[in-house]
Amino acid sequence: MSKEDNKENGAQSVSRRDFLRKAGTYSAASLSGAAMLLSNPKPAQATTNVEWAEHFQKNYRLMTEEEKQEALDRLEKRYSEEFGKEVTVDGSPAMDGVLFGYALNIQKCIGCRRCAKACVAENNQSRGDEQQIEWIRVLRLEKGQFSADDRDNAGYPGDYGIQVGGNAYKPAGVVLEGQHYYEAEQVPEKDAFYMPMQCMQCEKPPCVKVCPVQTTYRDPDGIVVIDYNWCIGCRMCIGACPYWARRFNWGEPSLPAEEMNPVTHYLGNRPRMKGVAEKCTFCVQRTRKGRWTACVEVCPVGARKLGNLLDPESDVRKVLETKKVFRLRADLNTYPKFFYFMD
Numbered sequence: 116m117s118k119e120d121n122k123e124n125g126a127q128s129v130s131r132r133d134f135l136r137k138a139g140t141y142s143a144a145s146l147s148g149a150a151m152l153l154s155n156p157k158p159a160q161a162t163t164n165v166e167w168a169e170h171f172q173k174n175y176r177l178m179t180e181e182e183k184q185e186a187l188d189r190l191e192k193r194y195s196e197e198f199g200k201e202v203t204v205d206g207s208p209a210m211d212g213v214l215f216g217y218a219l220n221i222q223k224c225i226g227c228r229r230c231a232k233a234c235v236a237e238n239n240q241s242r243g244d245e246q247q248i249e250w251i252r253v254l255r256l257e258k259g260q261f262s263a264d265d266r267d268n269a270g271y272p273g274d275y276g277i278q279v280g281g282n283a284y285k286p287a288g289v290v291l292e293g294q295h296y297y298e299a300e301q302v303p304e305k306d307a308f309y310m311p312m313q314c315m316q317c318e319k320p321p322c323v324k325v326c327p328v329q330t331t332y333r334d335p336d337g338i339v340v341i342d343y344n345w346c347i348g349c350r351m352c353i354g355a356c357p358y359w360a361r362r363f364n365w366g367e368p369s370l371p372a373e374e375m376n377p378v379t380h381y382l383g384n385r386p387r388m389k390g391v392a393e394k395c396t397f398c399v400q401r402t403r404k405g406r407w408t409a410c411v412e413v414c415p416v417g418a419r420k421l422g423n424l425l426d427p428e429s430d431v432r433k434v435l436e437t438k439k440v441f442r443l444r445a446d447l448n449t450y451p452k453f454f455y456f457m458d
């Protein structure tokens with residue numbers, strides 16, 4: 116990685132050790148991830164000794180090809196022993212001429228959450244009662260319309276003339292915001308529509324800007340990735356993301372060996388450790404090999420589309436050209452490459 120590339124990724128390059136040394140002003144909790152990694156390299160279930168080299172390796176994007184290959188080999192060996200099956204750890208870089216974009220037909224989604232479950236299985240997310248991580252969130256929203264009558268006669272409680280809560284065009288107390296955890300007996304429900312959310316792979320990602328050690332960065336195909344080894348667990352990215360896209364491993368992830376997906380990518384679905392952030396990577400282990408993401412594949416109504424924004428023939432480009440499209444929080448100038456559309 117050249118100096119120029121470093122500049123492109125934002126602030127000056129900061130080494131993790133520099134950061135930790137200068138981090139006296141940060142709270143002890145914010146550094147707990149790093150402290151844990153340094154003091155407790157791997158819990159007892161590992162069947163092999165974790166090599167210290169792993170914890171002290173450079174940030175992945177700054178490693179030479181040779182160093183990268185060594186790291187991948189080491190991880191393949193370690194995971195294969197740990198999970199009792201042959202695990203591959205791919206390091207494929209972004210393909211030339213590809214900029215991934217995603218489009219979701221909000222009119223079609225039936226809120227079944229199959230996408231969320233498929234993502235957990237494909238991407239080796241933690242499961243179980245203690246720590247369940249899902250990169251996709253499906254919001255349930257009430258159907259409704261803003262009428263002129265609502266606006267004129269039901270927008271404000273009583274005679275006060277000021278908005279004190281609830282939706283701007285409904286009386287205070289009526290909740291129209293999305294529900295993150297719904298338990299519908301069957302979907303779609305008559306009075307609801309659904310809005311799945313995941314990482315928007317922003318062109319100007321706030322999470323990248325705030326990361327003090329540049330463990331998260333935007334690859335040339337537009338995917339925002341995380342080098343888990345370099346993450347210090349400060350969780351600034353989680354606070355900065357306006358889309359609630361990042362998750363944090365507060366505990367050691369629970370990933371049953373028999374359910375572990377052995378086809379992994381270094382920057383994607385390889386097993387994570389306690390104290391690191393994670394999020395959707397557009398299934399980097401699949402898409403850099405020309406495959407669809409797991410959520411595109413599983414959606415029963417075909418609401419999800421993935422494509423190359425640089426290719427005029429791609430599904431996503433066709434959506435952008437022919438449908439009614441919007442982006443979430445466009446006012447923030449994050450330029451998401453995740454588009455919602457209607458027919």
Ligand code: SF4
Binds near residue numbers: 394409
């Ligand atoms: S693109 Fe892949 S990683 Fe992202 S939400 Fe879909 S299944 Fe999960």
Ligand code: SF4
Binds near residue numbers: 229309413415
């Ligand atoms: S699988 Fe498709 S229909 Fe089901 S919640 Fe996800 S996007 Fe919606």
